[in-house]
Amino acid sequence: MNKYRRRTEYEYQKRENYQSLSENAENGNKRSYHCPNCGWASETGDLPQDHCPNCLVGIHEAEDEEGIPCGGMLEPVGIWAAPKDSWEIIQRCTFCKQMRLSPMADRDNLVKVLSIASKPLSSPPFPLERIKELAKLTGVRSEMRKSGDVDHIEHIVSDRHGKTE
Amino acid sequence: MMNREHKRRKYKKRYFQTNPCTDSFTCKICGWPVAFAGAGTNHRNHCPNCLYSIHLDNTPGDRESKCHGRMEPIGVWVRKNGEWAIIHRCTLCGKLSPNRTAADDNPARLMALALRPFGSNVITQADVKVLVNSMEE
Numbered sequence: 001m002n003k004y005r006r007r008t009e010y011e012y013q014k015r016e017n018y019q020s021l022s023e024n025a026e027n028g029n030k031r032s033y034h035c036p037n038c039g040w041a042s043e044t045g046d047l048p049q050d051h052c053p054n055c056l057v058g059i060h061e062a063e064d065e066e067g068i069p070c071g072g073m074l075e076p077v078g079i080w081a082a083p084k085d086s087w088e089i090i091q092r093c094t095f096c097k098q099m100r101l102s103p104m105a106d107r108d109n110l111v112k113v114l115s116i117a118s119k120p121l122s123s124p125p126f127p128l129e130r131i132k133e134l135a136k137l138t139g140v141r142s143e144m145r146k147s148g149d150v151d152h153i154e155h156i157v158s159d160r161h162g163k164t165e
Numbered sequence: 166m167m168n169r170e171h172k173r174r175k176y177k178k179r180y181f182q183t184n185p186c187t188d189s190f191t192c193k194i195c196g197w198p199v200a201f202a203g204a205g206t207n208h209r210n211h212c213p214n215c216l217y218s219i220h221l222d223n224t225p226g227d228r229e230s231k232c233h234g235r236m237e238p239i240g241v242w243v244r245k246n247g248e249w250a251i252i253h254r255c256t257l258c259g260k261l262s263p264n265r266t267a268a269d270d271n272p273a274r275l276m277a278l279a280l281r282p283f284g285s286n287v288i289t290q291a292d293v294k295v296l297v298n299s300m301e302e
């Protein structure tokens with residue numbers, strides 16, 4: 001079987017949701033969209049723009065060479081604090097393993113967003129109390145810095161408790 | 166004169182998918198001299214000092230990409246086994262790719278990456294207060 005023709009349960013679920021949504025819309029009932037991952041129901045019947053506002057999961061719509069959408073589940077794996085104070089949810093498709101960005105929306109579940117953002121902090125790959133010692137061992141010296149890009153990272157380390165800008 | 170291994174590297178497709186990349190190089194972004202030894206992995210794909218990478222691969226190790234844009238570290242993905250992966254984003258074409266951290270990656274820079282969301286004003290203390298109050302009701 002061609003692997004591009006395989007479908008995940010999410011895609012089936014999504015198709016069913018679309019179908020029931022359009023059927024219901026014809027009958028004048030719009031309250032039928034359910035998130036295939038967490039069951040969140042849309043009050044207005046609008047489909048979520050890019051991801052479910054409750055669990056932040058999306059459906060991977062990218063098409064392959066044959067024009068068949070992936071249909072995998074896009075799991076939120078990280079938060080990108082992009083320039084100009086816009087946050088992007090970093091998602092990874094559990095089916096094809098591709099990653100993509102999905103802009104954070106006003107109605108997104110804040111607890112979920114904060115939980116994803118703090119996951120790396122609660123599972124550091126080295127003992128945090130030895131971070132300075134380790135940094136010395138890896139031999140970082142400020143005179144090596146030649147680019148402004150590096151400076152802004154450094155800036156965040158030194159200023160992480162204060163509000164910058 | 167080219168030796169046999171050099172030829173293989175130059176002409177064999179996807180050489181680095183099956184062979185370790187043992188080159189030492191100078192980071193194009195921060196000028197850090199990057200030695201092959203110390204990474205604890207055979208596929209060093211980012212600078213241990215500034216954590217930037219260059220967009221060379223379409224799939225890991227194939228060296229098939231013509232983009233060659235600089236790849237900015239934008240976040241950390243904690244995998245199921247607790248291992249960290251740096252998420253890189255190409256500043257030219259926007260491609261995202263996760264890369265395993267290496268043993269000699271600068272720990273302060275790694276933590277700075279993880280802390281970045283908390284240093285921005287997108288979710289303020291006031292927002293969190295409103296959230297807490299709404300949940301205590």
Ligand SMILES: [Zn+2]
Binds near residue numbers: 035052053055
């Ligand atoms: Zn959901």
Ligand SMILES: [Zn+2]
Binds near residue numbers: 060070093095096098
């Ligand atoms: Zn996919």
Ligand SMILES: [Zn+2]
Binds near residue numbers: 193194215
């Ligand atoms: Zn560098």
Ligand SMILES: [Zn+2]
Binds near residue numbers: 233256260
């Ligand atoms: Zn690129």
